[in-house]
Amino acid sequence: MKNLILLGPPGAGKGTQARTLCEKYGFVQLSTGDMLREAKKDETDLGRKVAGIMAKGELVTDEIVIGLIEKKLTNDENEIGFIFDGFPRTLAQADALGNLLDSIGQSLDHVVELYVDDEKLVQRIIGRFTCSSCGELYHKITKPPENAGICDVCGSKDKFNFRQDDNEDSLKIRLLAYYRDTSPLIGYYHVLNKLRKINGLGSVDEIQNNIRNIIK
Numbered sequence: 001m002k003n004l005i006l007l008g009p010p011g012a013g014k015g016t017q018a019r020t021l022c023e024k025y026g027f028v029q030l031s032t033g034d035m036l037r038e039a040k041k042d043e044t045d046l047g048r049k050v051a052g053i054m055a056k057g058e059l060v061t062d063e064i065v066i067g068l069i070e071k072k073l074t075n076d077e078n079e080i081g082f083i084f085d086g087f088p089r090t091l092a093q094a095d096a097l098g099n100l101l102d103s104i105g106q107s108l109d110h111v112v113e114l115y116v117d118d119e120k121l122v123q124r125i126i127g128r129f130t131c132s133s134c135g136e137l138y139h140k141i142t143k144p145p146e147n148a149g150i151c152d153v154c155g156s157k158d159k160f161n162f163r164q165d166d167n168e169d170s171l172k173i174r175l176l177a178y179y180r181d182t183s184p185l186i187g188y189y190h191v192l193n194k195l196r197k198i199n200g201l202g203s204v205d206e207i208q209n210n211i212r213n214i215i216k
């Protein structure tokens with residue numbers, strides 16, 4: 001089994017790469033962002049609590065996200081490995097992940113840092129949308145659906161979703177949170193000899209190949 005963290009700022013391509021790796025190789029994607037958005041949709045207490053925080057672009061508390069990951073790690077059947085997408089995001093979350101993996105007899109194999117300059121991140125985030133049926137990711141300039149209004153993957157003609165936090169004001173706060181709270185993890189995992197750096201500016205396939213070379 002291989003367990004992998006995809007680390008990078010908003011728009012670096014963590015979700016895009018995680019989805020493809022899961023489809024191709026059977027990894028299980030654990031995205032705390034997706035879990036929190038799911039909780040918001042179901043109008044749970046948790047969803048109501050985090051909705052405002054996420055819309056502003058701030059980080060949800062460590063306690064909440066560690067709880068979500070703990071539940072998945074202890075309940076999800078998996079023989080290939082986990083891809084952590086958007087988690088951990090603070091040093092406390094990184095410590096908690098190490099302890100959780102230990103407690104289920106597993107370890108972390110690699111942390112892949114996707115680096116992309118801020119200007120490109122803004123372009124990617126502001127043009128992003130997803131299919132509301134299957135979740136496929138699109139971009140209005142770099143990856144529009146082949147036939148306008150129809151999802152390439154599932155053929156759905158239902159509406160496409162734009163994320164509430166994908167606007168310039170929230171993005172500034174998300175980037176600040178990344179550089180302030182999450183980028184210290186680069187040093188943390190470097191010292192543990194887990195860190196691998198990949199330029200996130202190539203094509204989706206090029207980046208995928210670079211990740212594959214790391215994990216094979």
Ligand code: AP5
Pocket residue numbers: 008009010011012013014015016017032033034036053054055057058059060061062065085086087088089093124125127128129137138139142143165174200201202203204207
């Ligand atoms: P989360 O959902 O994790 O969002 P994020 O980290 O801001 O990352 P994004 O999903 O925006 O970007 P991505 O790197 O996945 O890029 P993508 O592949 O989509 O978190 C959202 C919020 O939830 C946080 O702000 C926080 O409030 C809360 N939260 C979540 N986890 C938390 C935690 N652990 N602790 C505390 N709070 C937490 O790509 C972006 C666009 O670029 C797409 O349109 C895509 O098509 C395009 N693209 C991707 N790759 C390429 C490429 N190679 N070339 C051209 N275009 C590309």
